[in-house]
Amino acid sequence: MRELHQLVPSVDEFLILEPEELARPVLKALLLRSSNQPHFNKGNLVGELCTREPGGYPLTHQDDVQLAFMEAWVFLQSTGLVVPVPGTNGQNGWERLSRRGLRVAQDPDVNEFRAQLQFPRHLIHPRIVDAVWPLFLRGQYSAAVFQSMREVEIFTREAGGFPAEEHGLRLMRAAFHKDNGPLRDQSLPDQEREALANLVSGAMGVYKNPHSHRHVEMTDPVEAIEMIILASHILRIIDARKGG
Numbered sequence: 001m002r003e004l005h006q007l008v009p010s011v012d013e014f015l016i017l018e019p020e021e022l023a024r025p026v027l028k029a030l031l032l033r034s035s036n037q038p039h040f041n042k043g044n045l046v047g048e049l050c051t052r053e054p055g056g057y058p059l060t061h062q063d064d065v066q067l068a069f070m071e072a073w074v075f076l077q078s079t080g081l082v083v084p085v086p087g088t089n090g091q092n093g094w095e096r097l098s099r100r101g102l103r104v105a106q107d108p109d110v111n112e113f114r115a116q117l118q119f120p121r122h123l124i125h126p127r128i129v130d131a132v133w134p135l136f137l138r139g140q141y142s143a144a145v146f147q148s149m150r151e152v153e154i155f156t157r158e159a160g161g162f163p164a165e166e167h168g169l170r171l172m173r174a175a176f177h178k179d180n181g182p183l184r185d186q187s188l189p190d191q192e193r194e195a196l197a198n199l200v201s202g203a204m205g206v207y208k209n210p211h212s213h214r215h216v217e218m219t220d221p222v223e224a225i226e227m228i229i230l231a232s233h234i235l236r237i238i239d240a241r242k243g244g
Contacts, residue, residue, distance in 0.1 A: 001048040002055040003029035004069075011057045015064055020118065022072035027081060030097055031105035039085050039094045042073055076101070100137065115221035124228060125235040127151050132228055141224035142217055148231035149208030152200075155235055159183060159242040168208070172201040183241040200234050207231070 007025040008014045014022070030040060049069055050062040057065045076082040081101035084090030097105060119136055121129060128151045135144040153167055160175040160182040175183045178193035185193060207227050218224055 001029060001045055003032040004049070005055050005057065011061050011065065014057065015061070015068055017068070017072075019068075019071040019075040022068060023075045023079075023081070026069065026072045027076060027097070027101065027105045030082070031102070034097060039089065039096050040082075041094050042070070043093065046070065081105075115225065119221075119225060120229070123232065125232040125239075127155060127235055128228070128232065136221070136224065136228070139221075141219065141221060145207055145218060145224055145227045145231075148228045149204060152231050152234050152238075153204065153208060155238050156183065156200075159238050169201050169205050172204045173197060176200050183238060185241060196237075200237070203230055203234060 004025060007028055008017075008022075033040070046066050046069060048056065049065050050057045050059045052059060073082065077095075080098055081104060082095050083098045083101075085094045085096050119133070121133055124132065128148050131147050131151070132144045135141075135147060153171060156162070156171055156175045157164070157166060160171075162171060162175065166174065173181075175181050176193075176197040178184055178190060178197055181197065185196070188196070207230070
């Protein structure tokens, strides 16, 4: 597979890469090849990796190279970057870059690619994951954070039995008030109850309210992930306190 060998010419470098790291050059190689051959069969690609001719990896490393490639390929499949070709050809093992795969392959920002693929979807609260995940993948980080915190606000209102007009900082402070908040944890010491109230109200004030009142552009995917995880954590706290 000459395209991949051009991108990662050293077999030692090839083998040291983790699947999500190797996925990037594999994706780039598929993009280069797709100009002439839009559909791929991974069996054919694996067979091209190691050759005696220039443009391939040495046959002495064939087993390791093929295994590393397959790990990266499965990773690309699991993230929806490579998909089966529609119809009979897809059933026979032929695949292609997805629409998202094409966008990612053409994106020069490697750090953003890594952050998007490392998004911990399995850790995100069920109330927000389906709404936030597509926004994050499209690079709409501000919208993803706003949606997460908005759901925190809605869930707090529902779980605490507050009327619709209660929102924002006032809602969070009332819901988690250390003395009479319906979502406070009475098993905690006084200072910890107050600290939790400060945490949730501070998160609402910093990460949701500004997005509600003005345009706040967020460009760092890692920062967005951290905020979404914080929102998810607060949602799990509410889960634990709901009806308590």
